[in-house]
Amino acid sequence: MSGATSDPRGGSIAGAQRAIAPRSGRPWTFYVLATLFALYVLALYGPMICIYILSFQDVRGGLVFPMKGHSLHWFVDLFTQVRTGDVKGSFDRSIKLAILVTILTVVISFLAGLGFRRRFAGDGVVFYMMIGSLVAPGLVLGLGTGLLFQALGIATSWYGSALGAQLSWTLPFGVLVMFAVMSRFDDAWEEAARDLGASRWQAIWLVIIPVLAPGLVAVALFGFTLSYDEFARSLQTAGSLNTLPLEIWSMTLNVTSPSLYALGTVTTIVSFIIIGASLGTIVMIQKRRGGHSPSSERSA
Amino acid sequence: MKIERGDIELAGVCKSFDGAANVVDGVNLRIADGAYCCFLGPSGCGKTTILRMIAGHEDPTAGEILIGGQNVVGLAPAARRTAMMFQSYALFPHLSVRENVAFALRVRGMSKAERLRAADAMLEKVRLTQFADRLPAQLSGGQQQRVALARAAITEPRVLLLDEPLSALDEQLRVQMRQELRRMQRELGITFIHVTHTQLEAIALADLVVVMEQGRIKQAGPAREVYAEPYDRYVAEFLGGQNVLSGRVEKVNGASFVLAPPAQGRIEVPLCARPSLSVGDRVDIAVRRDDVELIRPGRELPPGHASALPSRVLAIEYQGYFVKVMLDTVPDDHFVAYVPERVFFADPFNVGDMVLATWVADRARPLA
Numbered sequence: 001m002s003g004a005t006s007d008p009r010g011g012s013i014a015g016a017q018r019a020i021a022p023r024s025g026r027p028w029t030f031y032v033l034a035t036l037f038a039l040y041v042l043a044l045y046g047p048m049i050c051i052y053i054l055s056f057q058d059v060r061g062g063l064v065f066p067m068k069g070h071s072l073h074w075f076v077d078l079f080t081q082v083r084t085g086d087v088k089g090s091f092d093r094s095i096k097l098a099i100l101v102t103i104l105t106v107v108i109s110f111l112a113g114l115g116f117r118r119r120f121a122g123d124g125v126v127f128y129m130m131i132g133s134l135v136a137p138g139l140v141l142g143l144g145t146g147l148l149f150q151a152l153g154i155a156t157s158w159y160g161s162a163l164g165a166q167l168s169w170t171l172p173f174g175v176l177v178m179f180a181v182m183s184r185f186d187d188a189w190e191e192a193a194r195d196l197g198a199s200r201w202q203a204i205w206l207v208i209i210p211v212l213a214p215g216l217v218a219v220a221l222f223g224f225t226l227s228y229d230e231f232a233r234s235l236q237t238a239g240s241l242n243t244l245p246l247e248i249w250s251m252t253l254n255v256t257s258p259s260l261y262a263l264g265t266v267t268t269i270v271s272f273i274i275i276g277a278s279l280g281t282i283v284m285i286q287k288r289r290g291g292h293s294p295s296s297e298r299s300a
Numbered sequence: 301m302k303i304e305r306g307d308i309e310l311a312g313v314c315k316s317f318d319g320a321a322n323v324v325d326g327v328n329l330r331i332a333d334g335a336y337c338c339f340l341g342p343s344g345c346g347k348t349t350i351l352r353m354i355a356g357h358e359d360p361t362a363g364e365i366l367i368g369g370q371n372v373v374g375l376a377p378a379a380r381r382t383a384m385m386f387q388s389y390a391l392f393p394h395l396s397v398r399e400n401v402a403f404a405l406r407v408r409g410m411s412k413a414e415r416l417r418a419a420d421a422m423l424e425k426v427r428l429t430q431f432a433d434r435l436p437a438q439l440s441g442g443q444q445q446r447v448a449l450a451r452a453a454i455t456e457p458r459v460l461l462l463d464e465p466l467s468a469l470d471e472q473l474r475v476q477m478r479q480e481l482r483r484m485q486r487e488l489g490i491t492f493i494h495v496t497h498t499q500l501e502a503i504a505l506a507d508l509v510v511v512m513e514q515g516r517i518k519q520a521g522p523a524r525e526v527y528a529e530p531y532d533r534y535v536a537e538f539l540g541g542q543n544v545l546s547g548r549v550e551k552v553n554g555a556s557f558v559l560a561p562p563a564q565g566r567i568e569v570p571l572c573a574r575p576s577l578s579v580g581d582r583v584d585i586a587v588r589r590d591d592v593e594l595i596r597p598g599r600e601l602p603p604g605h606a607s608a609l610p611s612r613v614l615a616i617e618y619q620g621y622f623v624k625v626m627l628d629t630v631p632d633d634h635f636v637a638y639v640p641e642r643v644f645f646a647d648p649f650n651v652g653d654m655v656l657a658t659w660v661a662d663r664a665r666p667l668a
Contacts, residue, residue, distance in 0.1 A: 189393075192391075194357075194376070195378075195382075196378070196383070196407065196455060197455065206407070211394055213394075
């Protein structure tokens with residue numbers, strides 16, 4: 001930019017830019033669209049922000065505005081009172097389930113990504129069956145999973161039937177993300193590793209996984225968040241012990257204090273920590289590689 | 301068993317990907333130990349497939365591949381003691397230059413200190429020491445190529461396979477890296493097999509040029525032989541620098557024959573390469589563009605010139621040390637004379653001038 005201004009023709013360039021820019025600021029459409037966007041953001045985040053704010057009331061607090069004082073009373077209440085339900089237990093289960101789902105999603109999506117690099121007999125069928133489970137209504141799918149387990153005589157549980165029902169949702173997502181990630185993977189990298197004497201495992205471990213690491217973190221993030229807040233598929237499959245979203249739902253039916261809101265705030269914070277950690281990891285990996293994507297490096 | 305020599309023999313090698321069409325179709329070839337061999341041909345002619353089969357990244361459908369006298373079909377690349385330089389270099393984007401070069405030693409289980417020392421020594425050879433800690437994305441195309449070369453060379457291969465190694469570089473760098481490749485080949489003293497579609501690259505580098513068409517070898521020989529004595533029209537046109545004329549043998553005069561039909565003028569060609577030609581046979585002949593001389597009509601042919609073709613000058617291009625003159629000698633085909641600059645400007649022609657294209661009798665050759 002500084003080069004342009006020191007250019008003797010700089011004046012005429014600036015003049016041309018002035019001529020292109022509208023004389024009287026922004027057109028009226030800008031204000032219409034900006035208002036629309038502001039309303040959209042408000043509708044998107046407003047309800048959540050209401051919950052967060054109301055969770056910080058003091059002991060007199062109720063379920064609606066106006067705020068009655070401010071304190072952390074309801075957060076303490078959340079973890080100490082038995083009448084609010086088994087929050088700690090369900091949180092524990094949800095985290096464990098989410099970690100289990102994440103691991104399975106990453107491993108299976110990664111293998112599917114490797115497998116789908118080449119055509120194989122029935123690859124189309126496998127792909128569309130996967131997409132099918134993505135578009136199937138979650139509540140119905142959960143109901144079906146519960147029924148199937150019952151018919152097979154297996155007790156429904158959060159680590160069994162609910163895990164299966166959630167995977168039917170996270171796996172297609174994970175595999176689709178993996179396809180996008182794999183499209184930027186140059187098979188010559190693997191071939192070069194083999195050419196240099198690496199075994200199949202060494203090629204995967206030393207080349208494919210490190211190169212794909214940011215993508216794998218993204219898949220993990222998908223798996224975790226989709227599982228952590230899954231309700232529809234868990235409802236009929238979690239068995240006698242609730243996951244966190246189910247617990248929150250049952251609390252809305254019988255808890256009439258702001259500890260419900262405090263729970264919302266806590267779970268949101270957990271989500272943000274996980275998302276932040278994942279994105280941070282991706283950024284760190286990219287930075288260590290000089291901030292270049294594989295595509296820009298090949299054109300360099 | 302270690303393969304010690306880098307001589308290669310391809311015997312009846314075929315490759316088909318779909319079971320129907322042969323991408324490589326019965327290739328027989330012998331490449332001497334320590335030779336620089338270029339496979340030359342248009343894209344899709346099977347040259348890269350041959351390279352990949354020698355490297356062990358594809359298996360031939362039929363035939364044998366021998367390196368150092370040992371059949372290597374089915375062996376892993378590392379066991380063949382070949383190393384490949386990929387077209388896009390395929391440098392590992394997550395590893396530094398030093399770690400890229402040390403990769404082959406790492407998978408062999410060499411200790412970190414030892415392999416990094418070996419990598420540094422190799423980087424010094426390709427003059428990249430100052431870039432050792434960079435990532436591949438932070439290097440220029442020429443530097444990336446040198447890293448790829450170093451990474452392949454550290455395995456101490458007997459054969460280095462290069463897949464279009466210069467195609468990603470710009471023109472100037474290409475000439476420079478070409479010399480570097482040749483220098484490395486001499487220093488390492490190993491067999492290089494280089495795949496390219498650029499004839500200039502092939503004849504500048506290779507001891508053995510292999511011209512391919514549709515999975516078959518059309519001609520294999522030293523660069524000068526392939527350029528100056530092309531086997532047929534395909535080779536002549538692919539290598540360039542030749543005018544190819546088709547016709548029928550009109551008359552055989554002892555050791556030469558007369559070609560029909562130039563409407564006017566006359567073409568007489570020595571029989572040398574095709575002694576069995578007889579009257580009526582269809583034949584292609586080639587004459588090098590730089591052997592064609594242009595004289596003004598009406599002048600007498602210089603001694604030793606048996607052919608003369610009256611032509612009109614279609615276009616003139618100044619090329620520096622020579623002038624490219626395009627003629628309408630053959631309808632619907634190019635006929636070009638490369639006239640040395642000094643000769644041309646002693647008596648310059650203009651577009652539209654009539655000239656006689658002629659050459660010393662034994663400079664024309666019949667093609668197969």
